[in-house]
Amino acid sequence: MAEAFIYDHVRTPRGRGKSDGALHEVSSLGLATTVLRAIKDRGDLDTALVDDVILGCVDPVGEAGGDIARAAALTADYGDHVPGVQINRFCASGLDAVNFAAAQVMAGQHELTIGGGVESMSRVGLGASGGAWPVDPAIAIKSYFMPQGVSADLIATKYGFSRDDVDAYAVLSQQRAAAAWSKGYFTQSLAPVRDVNGVTLLDRDEHMRPSTDMQSLAALKPAFAMMGEQGGFDAVAIDAHPDIERVVHVHHAGNSSGIVDGAGAVLVGSAEAGRSIEKKPRAKIRAFANIGSEPAMMLTGPVDVTKKVLARAGMNIGDIDLFEVNEAFASVVLRYLQAFDLDVEKLNVNGGAIAMGHPLGATGAMLLGTALDELERSGKTTALITLCIGAGMGTATIIERV
Amino acid sequence: MNLINFRFELDADGIALLTWDMAGRSMNVITPQVIDELEQVIDHVGAEAAITGCVITSGKQTFSGGADLSMLGAAAADYQTARQEKGEEEAARLFFESARRLSLVYRKLETCGKPFAAAINGVCLGGAFELALACHYRVVADDDKARVGLPEIKVGLFPGAGGTQRVARLMHTGDALQMLFKGEQIRPKAAKTMNLVHDVAPLGEIVGKAKAWIAAGGKGVAPWDENTFKLPSGKVFSPAGMMVWPAANAIYRRETHDNYPAAKAILHAVYEGLQLPMDLALRVEARWFAKILRSPEAAAMIRTLFVSMGELNKGARRPAHVSPAAIKRVGILGAGFMGAGIAYVTAGAGMEGVLIDRDQASADKGKAFCDQLISSQVLKGRAKGADKEALLGRIKTSADYNDLAGAELVIEAVFEDRTVKAEATRKARAAIGPDAIFASNTSTLPIGSLAEADSAPENFIGVHFFSPVEKMLLVEVILGAKTGDRALATALDYVRAIKKTPIVVNDARGFFANRCVGNYIREGHLMLLEGAPPAMIENIAKMAGMPVGPLALNDEVGLDLALKILEATKQDLGGAAIDLNQERLLKGLVVEHGRLGRKNGKGFYDYPSQGAKSLWPGLAALQPTKCDPDAIDIAEFKHRFLVVQALEAARAIEEGVVTDPREADVGSIIGFGFAPFTGGVLSYIDGMGAANFVVLCDRLRQTYGERFSPPQILIDMAKAHETFYGRFLDEARRVA
Numbered sequence A: 001m002a003e004a005f006i007y008d009h010v011r012t013p014r015g016r017g018k019s020d021g022a023l024h025e026v027s028s029l030g031l032a033t034t035v036l037r038a039i040k041d042r043g044d045l046d047t048a049l050v051d052d053v054i055l056g057c058v059d060p061v062g063e064a065g066g067d068i069a070r071a072a073a074l075t076a077d078y079g080d081h082v083p084g085v086q087i088n089r090f091c092a093s094g095l096d097a098v099n100f101a102a103a104q105v106m107a108g109q110h111e112l113t114i115g116g117g118v119e120s121m122s123r124v125g126l127g128a129s130g131g132a133w134p135v136d137p138a139i140a141i142k143s144y145f146m147p148q149g150v151s152a153d154l155i156a157t158k159y160g161f162s163r164d165d166v167d168a169y170a171v172l173s174q175q176r177a178a179a180a181w182s183k184g185y186f187t188q189s190l191a192p193v194r195d196v197n198g199v200t201l202l203d204r205d206e207h208m209r210p211s212t213d214m215q216s217l218a219a220l221k222p223a224f225a226m227m228g229e230q231g232g233f234d235a236v237a238i239d240a241h242p243d244i245e246r247v248v249h250v251h252h253a254g255n256s257s258g259i260v261d262g263a264g265a266v267l268v269g270s271a272e273a274g275r276s277i278e279k280k281p282r283a284k285i286r287a288f289a290n291i292g293s294e295p296a297m298m299l300t301g302p303v304d305v306t307k308k309v310l311a312r313a314g315m316n317i318g319d320i321d322l323f324e325v326n327e328a329f330a331s332v333v334l335r336y337l338q339a340f341d342l343d344v345e346k347l348n349v350n351g352g353a354i355a356m357g358h359p360l361g362a363t364g365a366m367l368l369g370t371a372l373d374e375l376e377r378s379g380k381t382t383a384l385i386t387l388c389i390g391a392g393m394g395t396a397t398i399i400e401r402v
Numbered sequence B: 001m002n003l004i005n006f007r008f009e010l011d012a013d014g015i016a017l018l019t020w021d022m023a024g025r026s027m028n029v030i031t032p033q034v035i036d037e038l039e040q041v042i043d044h045v046g047a048e049a050a051i052t053g054c055v056i057t058s059g060k061q062t063f064s065g066g067a068d069l070s071m072l073g074a075a076a077a078d079y080q081t082a083r084q085e086k087g088e089e090e091a092a093r094l095f096f097e098s099a100r101r102l103s104l105v106y107r108k109l110e111t112c113g114k115p116f117a118a119a120i121n122g123v124c125l126g127g128a129f130e131l132a133l134a135c136h137y138r139v140v141a142d143d144d145k146a147r148v149g150l151p152e153i154k155v156g157l158f159p160g161a162g163g164t165q166r167v168a169r170l171m172h173t174g175d176a177l178q179m180l181f182k183g184e185q186i187r188p189k190a191a192k193t194m195n196l197v198h199d200v201a202p203l204g205e206i207v208g209k210a211k212a213w214i215a216a217g218g219k220g221v222a223p224w225d226e227n228t229f230k231l232p233s234g235k236v237f238s239p240a241g242m243m244v245w246p247a248a249n250a251i252y253r254r255e256t257h258d259n260y261p262a263a264k265a266i267l268h269a270v271y272e273g274l275q276l277p278m279d280l281a282l283r284v285e286a287r288w289f290a291k292i293l294r295s296p297e298a299a300a301m302i303r304t305l306f307v308s309m310g311e312l313n314k315g316a317r318r319p320a321h322v323s324p325a326a327i328k329r330v331g332i333l334g335a336g337f338m339g340a341g342i343a344y345v346t347a348g349a350g351m352e353g354v355l356i357d358r359d360q361a362s363a364d365k366g367k368a369f370c371d372q373l374i375s376s377q378v379l380k381g382r383a384k385g386a387d388k389e390a391l392l393g394r395i396k397t398s399a400d401y402n403d404l405a406g407a408e409l410v411i412e413a414v415f416e417d418r419t420v421k422a423e424a425t426r427k428a429r430a431a432i433g434p435d436a437i438f439a440s441n442t443s444t445l446p447i448g449s450l451a452e453a454d455s456a457p458e459n460f461i462g463v464h465f466f467s468p469v470e471k472m473l474l475v476e477v478i479l480g481a482k483t484g485d486r487a488l489a490t491a492l493d494y495v496r497a498i499k500k501t502p503i504v505v506n507d508a509r510g511f512f513a514n515r516c517v518g519n520y521i522r523e524g525h526l527m528l529l530e531g532a533p534p535a536m537i538e539n540i541a542k543m544a545g546m547p548v549g550p551l552a553l554n555d556e557v558g559l560d561l562a563l564k565i566l567e568a569t570k571q572d573l574g575g576a577a578i579d580l581n582q583e584r585l586l587k588g589l590v591v592e593h594g595r596l597g598r599k600n601g602k603g604f605y606d607y608p609s610q611g612a613k614s615l616w617p618g619l620a621a622l623q624p625t626k627c628d629p630d631a632i633d634i635a636e637f638k639h640r641f642l643v644v645q646a647l648e649a650a651r652a653i654e655e656g657v658v659t660d661p662r663e664a665d666v667g668s669i670i671g672f673g674f675a676p677f678t679g680g681v682l683s684y685i686d687g688m689g690a691a692n693f694v695v696l697c698d699r700l701r702q703t704y705g706e707r708f709s710p711p712q713i714l715i716d717m718a719k720a721h722e723t724f725y726g727r728f729l730d731e732a733r734r735v736a
């Protein structure tokens, strides 16, 4: 089997996902074009060699619908010959896009493919694409559908994370993100978003609140309590996990992933392709895996998929130097740390989505890039990137510097 | 037209009046013949140019109660025959075709081109209200007794003749689902507010109003058949739909724990139907209807909650040779919570209640409680001020037993103590004379032994109410060895008068209901001792279909009472008759920790003065071990809860305490909420099959102990492939 290498990656900054966010005026296509163009321009990439563009997008409707990947390949001037495909595995779509790209290369069918993702949550809106899962009784009832936030609260209740625990983690995320930004760790891979005249619209992550502390978070009301009680979802949680007397709602705007706009892209190719584009591979994609997990808790998939991918790679948890676990909600990360008895110093060391936001379809690609940059900066070798996913799934990728 | 069930008249203006009036029945019901005749009328009205439109009304006091549910059993049997003869798929297809016949006829009415108007003169439920919904105009009589509604869900069915589709096109989806889930009977004005009917008018004017609507050019086209029609909540896949559907699915689970396929079918039919044009939507509804009609849950619920309950309410167990007792005056001894409740329901049924206690003040306290109850009814608009006056006027309070004179029936609800009861019995008997009936509301003491205090033991009987009396529908009527037929007939007539459902049981410790309940609670205690998280015990019990968890239920009853009963059993029958671990647990709670239950705010739960109860954290310390919740087999816990109760019912049948399976089933559902979707304690066993049940019991016995050991009767039934209904029902009917 051929090996798949990472040659480059970029991401946009993440704009606050509201109408006053700096990227609200930029279309989904504009965001996707920004990262594709950056990959092309900064590395002088000969796009004649690109076989495919795979982009994750979770709400691919309206401006983001109808295969935005092909549209972006054209607007980024990759040439008529570069096709594109849009995929959706909810929150992990961006990482899955990279994995799919790697799979094409490993299978020996493509030489050079871009995997990435895009989401303009401010323009398209979370849930805009609908779908059977929450709505159709055939699947909603069977899968114990709950809004993600209620599942996150269920995880906190079930595994004993108090409000203080989740808030403390949120503060850590903010502090780490602020520190990483101030030290310029993100700059090299950031593609600022500019207007048609080349004027910068955004060149930093807009969602961050570096001054966050326990006190400021304590003032926030649980965001999912009313939904859980009045919408009947707490009862669903209890039917799925009857050991719980009541769901303790601990998540709120300050310890949940931020709603933001952004895009990311990763250039993946064979060893041969690297020679053709005259680039040195930065890392190898060692293994990846997908899994379905208990759908009611929904967001514990990272634990299950980590076990699976480690087994596939013949590795132990101790072989991983660095973990990126998407901070969809604080309890997701705390459960991950608890399940593997991990040192928090190895995980999300430069902050995560609680501080910087989670542009759904793009995040996976961004996290992979963040992990690679940090491996290089700190001189470490192996990183594992994983995200929790709606409806109970997990995706994970192990990368190894070469 | 050849009409037997309807009268068809045409007036000078060309407006037809179709009066539904079935011979030999007090109420119209939908039968295959009714459906055929209705179709003839529709064809006729549609075809005759001289007919402008048609008003449908009823010749009875009520409009109609809907489909004849007893006919559904026959349909299921037809399906089984077809399955044998024609195979699975063909049988299913035929069944679907027959299940949608009514729906197709209604649709024909709706689309025949002529306007149809329903003049609803009284109660109009189920399939009959679906007929009205298919009409283009509905006017309902402004009458106190008139109600409309779709109560199918209460017997495990759902409205399958267009009800789900038309209701969901008349009101917002959330409201429609709620109406279909609740199955409530709706008063005329509320029905208008809900957009279910167009108008409310005095009874004498409804036919005129309906005719006038047609005469004024009322259109024979349903709103949803117009091009301009918009769904009240917009499309399913819309922001509004997103507000409704995820919560509707969740609330379904909250309310049913996914045990009621009919409720789920409502969700399916509405969700799928709202995305289709009407004809297809009706077809999809009918597919679900055909599926639900064949479900074991519907069969079990129809049998127990409709057929058997109706039979028991009509006096299935009443000795026919005794002429009806005209009860006008009832004495109630003891004005506590129970006695006062009995006085309340007695007076509520128009009888006079004489409420006696030690002193006048205690008796008055009982009446004050009745005042509270009726006042809250008035406040809720369920009774009028005058009703309250009349009801309270019928309750006399006194400390003098001589005031009982003239009572046809006396019910004793004094302290559960033999001496106290004996004295009350003697004093009452002296006042009422030998012919009046004396009933004891004891819950624990054998009736035969209490009757020894009575000089007329043939007129002594047990009448066991459940708490709270004004809410609980079951009454256990207990026969002592010497109880005579007149006592039984009087007790049953009384229970009927107060609109409760009686079951007749023979004299034994705990009678019937409390034996099952006791087992249920004990199972909860034992699970706690096994180390299951307390919340898990409570939640799984509810998931199994019980209304209240065993620990919460024990708190309601009182932990001290549970301990008392246990100690009494131990004293009477020896230590082997009780579970010593359970005794230790209860002693620890009651004696060491002073936790008596809800009454002192401390039981298995803590009861804060404000807010919801929560499980007492100290329970953890009473558990000798703890088990991993994720390793607990939920299905096994569910089985244990239902099996311990069903086993006790089987034992009660074996011992002859209960003789009629209908009574065990009805009693178990309305008495202690035994998982209604099973059809009751014995239907639960019959549904599984005695052989399977015995295998399950044996497995549980090996793991959890002898309390799961099946009685001989079950082993025999398993061998002979018998059911409780097959073995006992005919015999019960013959004796009665």
Ligand SMILES: CC(C)(COP(=O)(O)OP(=O)(O)OC[C@H]1O[C@@H](n2cnc3c(N)ncnc32)[C@H](O)[C@@H]1OP(=O)(O)O)[C@@H](O)C(=O)NCCC(=O)NCCS
Binding pocket: A091, A148, A149, A209, A212, A213, A216, A217, A220, A223, A251, A252, A253, A254, A255, A256, A257, A258, A259, A328, A329, A358, A388, A389, A390
């Ligand atoms: C939790 C959630 C509902 C909050 O959304 P929101 O209410 O729009 O969030 P906002 O950004 O407006 O913040 C709400 C409040 O919290 C405050 N806040 C947010 N972060 C804060 C912080 N770190 N410190 C202090 N205050 C903070 C805001 O200032 C705002 O206060 P205000 O109401 O006084 O203006 C939303 O972030 C969410 O759903 N996140 C999860 C997304 C998701 O499900 N992704 C998929 C994962 S699988």
